[in-house]
Amino acid sequence: MTDSLITLTTDFGEDSPYVAAMKGVVMTINPAARVIDLSHQIPPQNLRHAAFFLAASLPYFPPAALHIIVVDPGVGTDRPLLYVEGNGLRLLVPDNGCWTTLPWGAAGPLVIRLEERRFWRPEVSATFHGRDILAPVAGHLSLGVDPHLLGPVATDWIRLSLPEASEGPKGWKGEVQFVDHFGNLITNIPAAALGVPPSPERIVVVGNRKLRGIRWVHSYAEAEPGALVGLVSSAGTVEVAVNQGSAARRLRASVGTPVRVARLPGEE
Amino acid sequence: MTDSLITLTTDFGEDSPYVAAMKGVVMTINPAARVIDLSHQIPPQNLRHAAFFLAASLPYFPPAALHIIVVDPGVGTDRPLLYVEGNGLRLLVPDNGCWTTLPWGAAGPLVIRLEERRFWRPEVSATFHGRDILAPVAGHLSLGVDPHLLGPVATDWIRLSLPEASEGPKGWKGEVQFVDHFGNLITNIPAAALGVPPSPERIVVVGNRKLRGIRWVHSYAEAEPGALVGLVSSAGTVEVAVNQGSAARRLRASVGTPVRVARLPGEE
Amino acid sequence: MTDSLITLTTDFGEDSPYVAAMKGVVMTINPAARVIDLSHQIPPQNLRHAAFFLAASLPYFPPAALHIIVVDPGVGTDRPLLYVEGNGLRLLVPDNGCWTTLPWGAAGPLVIRLEERRFWRPEVSATFHGRDILAPVAGHLSLGVDPHLLGPVATDWIRLSLPEASEGPKGWKGEVQFVDHFGNLITNIPAAALGVPPSPERIVVVGNRKLRGIRWVHSYAEAEPGALVGLVSSAGTVEVAVNQGSAARRLRASVGTPVRVARLPGEE
Secondary structure, X not given: OHHHEEEEEEOOOOOOOHHHHHHHHHHHHOOOOEEEEEEOOOOOOOHHHHHHHHHOOHHHOOOOOEEEEEOOOOOOOOOOEXXXXXXXXXXXXXXXXXXXXXXXXXXXXXXXXXXXXHHOOOOOOOOOHHHHHHHHHHHXXXXXXXXXXXXXXXXXXXXXXXXXXXXXXXXXXXXXXXXXXXXXXXEEEEHHHHOOOOOOOOOEXXXXXXXXXXXXXXXXXXXXXXXXXXXXXXXXXEEEEEOOEOHHHHOOOOOOOEEEEEOOOOOO | OHHHEEEEEEOOOOOOXXXXXXXXXXXXXXXXXXEEEEEOOOOOOOHHHHHHHHHOOHHHOOOOOEEEEEOOOOOOOOOOEEEEEEOOEEEEEEOOOOOOXXXXXXXXXXXXXXXXXXXXXXXXXXXXXXHHHHHHHHHHHHOOOOHHHHOOEOOOOOOOOOOXXXXXXXXXXXXXXXXXXXXXXXXXXXXXXXXXXXXOOOOEEEOOEEEOOOEEOOOHHHOOOOOEEEEEOOOOEEEXXXXXXXXHHHOOOOOOOEEEEXXXXXXX | OHHHEEEEEEOOOOOOOHHHHHHHHHHHHOOOOEEEEEEOOOOOOOHHHHHHHHHOOHHHOOOOOEEEEEOOOOOOOOOOEEEEEEOOEEEEXXXXXXXXXXXXXXXXOEEEEOOOHHHOOOOOOOOOHHHHHHHHHHHHHHOOXXXXXXXXXXXXXXXXXXXXXXXXOOEEEEEEEEEOOOOOEEEEEEHHHHOOOXXXXXXXXXXXXXXXXXXXXXXXXXXXXXXXXXXXXXXXXXXXXXXXXOHHHHOOOOOOOEEEEEOOOOOO
């Protein structure tokens, strides 16, 4: 039953017992469930990081997978918990918008509010809905429960609005949207802004630092170790990196740092 | 065979090859075993942290699960290794007490000393009993070996004694027993100490800091971001937290920091 | 089908979505694959750390396991990707040598270059061959694809040369080859250098620090907490450790720090 593939993405870390408790609850309901860790290192309550993480990982999973996401600044308030389904994705997630930037297709997702307490743990704490609501609901879904039994269809939910890059007369303005484990800076500026092929004349500004003559490469290792390079990220946007080093540290940049890509003289 | 669910909790970290070697040993003996990570981020040799972790996670697992715990300051000495069973829990663990604060029920656990070398790896190193004894024993148990074949029943073992909160004329005295990944301070003072409902007049002292007018909430997000709040932890004790922040950092508190909850004037 | 056991070892960390994407790709091709994390905490691009990690973990797995290793300073260049098989091990790994210090036996490994694009993702990025080549190839192999279909047999590949200890008139000279999560210093000097039993007269030098009268033990806990001890590592080499503490911090030592073990007066 491939249906029993359940993934976990949280900001719990692994020094705390929260992830372990969730796994136990799922497996008590469905001992055959296969629970897969995606990450427990989402920075605490960081919805933007979560949104990038989900967009860069969930679409690679088979449609039968059920993804539990617990990054939940509003735990314990009356924010709803949701089951979301569409375009080959199935999620259980608090209503905080981090899932809304996934590719839901033209039809949009089916969204159901988790209200049927018979699929929850008998006692629900105020601070740990991941263990007491999302995990047991996942267990029941993996056993074949019809999602429509979980609660009413929702027609409204919180949408995460992420900063978008914009094009002006001088070129593109955007920002760093993700810094990966290696310190690579992944911006939100579309790679097309670079022209084909990108020119070394093109100036990139990261924060206050003007990078003249940046080397445009297809991959990090084309440059010598320590070289600052620009390339197309695996997300299809402009990326600034240091081969075998950290561009984040070198340029003192982080999520939200402004980035500009200048228009070349004479370029339309 | 749901019996083949084996969980791992260690202080090994994931930069070292020790966890990987244990997984390999289990799966060489039982290729169908499902090995689940609970945590490898228990602080090195920290039995108190391990005890809290186990109590907050193992009871959520199905009874068929077999839990390997390797937090083992005494590795290589003649401290025994134990199989422990009771009240729906099955453990493999060094005799260091970290498991004794789990709820074993009135009957108490069945404890067996691992002495039968035929269930161990042929060569046993002095420094890595997790790989050479606990992992192969887990593999054999998951294949249906009777625990009584592993060695003699033990009647004595080390008990971990954790500091307990006490009630005096001025109120409750206790301490921080766990700091979670978010910096929330989970004390050992029973939530009942707060009264129902808790009063904002009630003074909480963390270390040397008197928290007057602390806001008592059901969950973090009831207060504005950055607010210091008190609540009932998921462990049923008094918890001090900062909404979307770290109470540990704000109050410079850690495990063992004294906490007092004052009696209200006129309160019995 | 035990064939479907696939392990993952990377330097990706878990804050980035890269590991999750690889798991998704494998499971989309083979939903029944069991994907096991070995580590995602290999220090970035550190081939020596990876080599030690692999040697201390992979040999414990059953021969049917397929191990994906992504520590890949050359991603995006034309360095080949390899399938390697022999002596009970099966690997998918970039051609960077980190796997060459595993025990391949007298016959040596069968090495195949991954060149057949029909087993890759349809679009291959320049920066993420783990997701676009290694993960799909692993999925197909786990479904029973003959490795010879993946590409031509290779007869040449990069070999990692690790510093070796040497014996001279004054004793052994070597270095720290691995520092584990506890701060234990695992050297490359064979344990035989110590004599049997090791003598407290034998001087060990770590960096510039002469350790006279070091206590030779079988395991950390034979000494009092905080004591500096020498012992035989689980890799069969000289190890310097602090019981319940960090020798790396105490001696300010790291990978590459020179270590000498002196000959005793009168010793051959």
